[in-house]
Each structure stands twice: as C-alpha cells, then as structure tokens.
Amino acid sequence: MRTTTCCQRLATRISMSRRGNCYDNASMESFFSHLKTEGLYPYDIRNMDEAQRRIKEYIQFYNQCRPQRKLNKLPPKEYRKQLIA
Template sequence: MKLENPIDKDKKIREEIKLIVKATKGRYDYRRVCTTLRNKGLVVNHKRVLRIMRQEGLLCNKFKTRSRKCSSYKGQVGKVAPKLVNRNFKTNSPNKLWLTDVTEFRIKGHGNLVIHSDQRFHYQHSTWSSKLRKLNIRQSMSRKGNCLDNSPMENFFEILKQEMYYGVEFKNYEQLRKEIELYIKWYNEDRIKTKLNGMSPVERLCNILCIEPPD
C-alpha cells in the first residue's frame, strides 16, 4: 500500500480549504471548514485547519461588526395574540411553525430610508392580523420583556447581516433583495451547522424524514 506524501497531502488540504472559503464567501470559521473537510472524507485536526487558514489569510472576519440595538415599543395598539409557541420549536414537517421579526437594512447612496418600528407595533396592527386571518394563519406573540420565543429569528437576522451584509456595498434595492434571497437559499440548503452534526437544515430534515435531499 502506497502512503500519501505528507507534502502532497498538505497541499491538497490547503487547496480544499481555499475552495471551501471561496464557495462560502468567507462565511465559515475554521471549525465549520474543518467539519466540511471531514464531510469530504479528509480527517484533519481543527488546530491544523486554523493554522493553515491563518497562513493563507483565510480566517473569517464576518463577525467583527456588531449591529446596534434599537427599541421602538409603542405600547399596546391592537390585539395581542396568545403565546402558543412557548419555546417549542420542534415540528415533524415543514410549514408547521413560522417565526417573524423586523430588521433594518440600509442601502448606501439613498436618503429616503424607511425605518421600521418595533415588532409589536407591526404585529398588533389590524392590517397584519386581518391578513393572517385571511390566510388561515394563527398568531402568536411573546410578552413584553420576554422574547425567548423570537430569539431564533433574531439570531438568524444577526447571522445574515454578519455573513452577507456588513462590509458589502449594495447599489440598489434589487441587488440587496437578490443577495438576501440567494443567502437564504444557501443557508437552508448548504450552510452546515455544528448543532446539526455538520449538516444543513435541509439535509437534517431529509435525514429525519429518511428522504433524499433535493439536487
């Protein structure tokens, strides 16, 4: 049995790391890069991956910018729905539970920026609740000062901004909208999560349902 040359193996690992970083647009830290390598059959120590990424200047810098927090709670302005979720996020199929939140994206070069107010103002409004009723969707709200049920959506917005928005200049709304749509597709179908044993959300769901992931 012929052993692989250590120099050739190191070169192969470096090239694979470069491909992973390029494919993920620099959004993966060394731990996710290490997991992706293992998914490809290359078992590499995470310290080695970290060292190589430092040497090649490939370390993720998407999470250096922190978003500012804003509060615009307007008090009760409409109907407050009951709390149905209670941090139970487990479902056995898609479209059983939706989370929603409000976040702000600023497009450089435009002065007519529209700023969204706090989520409770929007989701108590009659136009929103009537639209949900027409679509036969039940409404659920956290109590003021207790937003644990909404935290997964807030965390997603934070990750989205860190990985595809901060540090990138968007020329117009259409470009921003397209990039957000592409990111959401990538997040669901390709972005691996350590909490999901190195699988993407779609791969994890298909694994649970024992079906093949979509191409």
C-alpha cells in the same frame, strides 16, 4: 386625514412577544445577525434590487447549504434526508 402605517399599507400585523419574554424572538434575531454578517456586510451593495437579490440568495443558502451546529454540523437539507432515511 388619517396617516397609515407601513403595516397597514402592506396588510401585515406586528408580532409582539409577551412583556418580559426575551426568548420568543431569539431564533429570528440569530438569523438576522447571520444574514447581516454573512450575507450583506461583506458586499458593496449599491441599490435595493441588489440587496433584495443578496437576501434571497442568502435565505436559500441558509435553508439548504449552510451547516448548522444544532443539526450536528449538517446543512438543513442533509439533516432532513437523514431523518427520512
């Protein structure tokens, strides 16, 4: 009997960088750091449903409302409005 990996069960693929290239995933590593320190650690999360809810809320906040230094301290939504105007 052959065991299946989590990726196979979920029909996903692992994304790997070239060997020795540490910058490919830097933006996602930064996001996950913010997610944990701002969106998860401050709360007493007791179950998976609550964790998933907090993660969804944080992603919404991060993409819509959180000021970003690289966007002139504007939230992404406001920065995009300025680009369009």
